[in-house]
Amino acid sequence: MNFIPVNEPLLNGNEKKYLCECIDTGWISSEGPFVGRFEEKVAAMVGRKYGIAVSNGTAALEIAVKALKIGEGDEVIMPTFTIISCAMAVTKAGAVPVLVDSNKYTWNMDVDGIEAKITPRTKAIMVVHLYGLPVEMDKVLELAEKYDLKVIEDAAEMHGQTYKGKPCGSFGDISIFSFYPNKHITTGEGGMVVTDSENLAERCCALRNLCFRRDVRYIHDEISGNYRFTNLQAAVGLAQLERMEEFVEKKREMGKFYTESLSNIEGISLPIVRTEYADNIYWVYGIVLKEERAVTNREVVKRLAVEGIGARTFFWCMHEQPVYGKQGIFRGQKYERAEYLARKGLYIPSGLALTRTQMEIVVEKVRKVLQGTV
Numbered sequence: 052m053n054f055i056p057v058n059e060p061l062l063n064g065n066e067k068k069y070l071c072e073c074i075d076t077g078w079i080s081s082e083g084p085f086v087g088r089f090e091e092k093v094a095a096m097v098g099r100k101y102g103i104a105v106s107n108g109t110a111a112l113e114i115a116v117k118a119l120k121i122g123e124g125d126e127v128i129m130p131t132f133t134i135i136s137c138a139m140a141v142t143k144a145g146a147v148p149v150l151v152d153s154n155k156y157t158w159n160m161d162v163d164g165i166e167a168k169i170t171p172r173t174k175a176i177m178v179v180h181l182y183g184l185p186v187e188m189d190k191v192l193e194l195a196e197k198y199d200l201k202v203i204e205d206a207a208e209m210h211g212q213t214y215k216g217k218p219c220g221s222f223g224d225i226s227i228f229s230f231y232p233n234k235h236i237t238t239g240e241g242g243m244v245v246t247d248s249e250n251l252a253e254r255c256c257a258l259r260n261l262c263f264r265r266d267v268r269y270i271h272d273e274i275s276g277n278y279r280f281t282n283l284q285a286a287v288g289l290a291q292l293e294r295m296e297e298f299v300e301k302k303r304e305m306g307k308f309y310t311e312s313l314s315n316i317e318g319i320s321l322p323i324v325r326t327e328y329a330d331n332i333y334w335v336y337g338i339v340l341k342e343e344r345a346v347t348n349r350e351v352v353k354r355l356a357v358e359g360i361g362a363r364t365f366f367w368c369m370h371e372q373p374v375y376g377k378q379g380i381f382r383g384q385k386y387e388r389a390e391y392l393a394r395k396g397l398y399i400p401s402g403l404a405l406t407r408t409q410m411e412i413v414v415e416k417v418r419k420v421l422q423g424t425v
């Protein structure tokens with residue numbers, strides 16, 4: 052039996068050609084010419100002035116937080132239902148994540164829960180667009196303006212997505228992307244910070260590379276790390292970008308096929324096809340088990356694996372992370388809707404290399420598992 056993996060990237064464009072160019076010219080480090088070109092293209096794509104490519108999306112978040120000089124005593128509002136990269140960027144800087152519950156239908160942060168969390172210590176709102184639909188940005192931007200807060204935008208899953216026609220990645224004072232292989236555009240590992248602020252861009256460049264002082268090398272005023280992005284990664288990225296629209300279209304077709312094929316299964320919720328501000332781009336195709344089903348997402352993922360289907364559970368909430376439990380920073384907090392998604396949400400194979408035949412098999416197995424499960 053051929054196992055269908057949860058994600059397989061599509062690398063059959065110019066990836067190999069550009070990689071060979073790196074080898075032939077000897078440019079394989081972060082000094083190579085593809086890096087700048089890739090940065091310019093990604094920044095231009097989302098209408099930003101500056102793009103700073105870094106080693107991964109997690110690094111991009113860390114750099115974004117540090118670039119804004121968020122630190123000890125500061126608070127950053129973010130969803131509890133997200134990847135730990137978001138909370139880690141804040142806690143590593145010595146600041147405190149302040150959590151907000153999820154919207155039951157879009158799975159994104161409930162923007163109506165933000166204002167009550169604002170205190171005199173709040174420095175920023177970190178929005179994280181999840182699973183293919185953007186956060187309701189108008190409300191976030193209104194609050195940021197009213198309370199003079201920075202906006203950090205995690206658009207890791209949003210390549211090619213827009214909010215009311217404006218690209219995701221263009222909304223934050225500082226915004227980030229990831230190019231991990233399960234994102235619409237991949238470079239293997241990789242990430243980028245984008246911004247319109249020259250000052251922030253300069254800070255990000257320094258933070259990416261050991262915080263060398265600009266006037267003299269090997270003199271440092273701040274601690275950072277090596278978060279550089281290589282010419283090899285940029286080579287893959289440039290080839291991927293050439294197919295951006297095709298990839299987004301393919302994901303939407305995949306979403307449409309899954310929704311049509313799975314909608315008559317009882318006891319599950321499927322992703323929203325569109326909201327008033329965006330059409331879903333299905334970062335991955337998620338399924339949420341309804342309350343009438345006693346089974347957990349972990350159990351369903353296990354049963355799908357037995358059938359040869361790769362699936363993953365949704366994110367686990369930040370306030371329920373053992374590592375933060377030990378530190379006691381979210382003690383006693385409860386976020387009902389986010390906890391529900393974390394226990395009942397899962398996603399099925401949705402990588403760009405997935406074929407129609409594979410999708411048909413996925414549908415058949417999902418149906419078999421869910422119809423035989425209470």
Ligand SMILES: *Cc1c(COP(=O)(O)O)cnc(C)c1O
Nearest residue numbers: 107108109134136207208229231
């Ligand atoms: C993938 C992802 C990240 C982290 O990116 P890496 O490149 O894997 O470090 C951050 N935020 C979100 C929302 C993601 O989906």
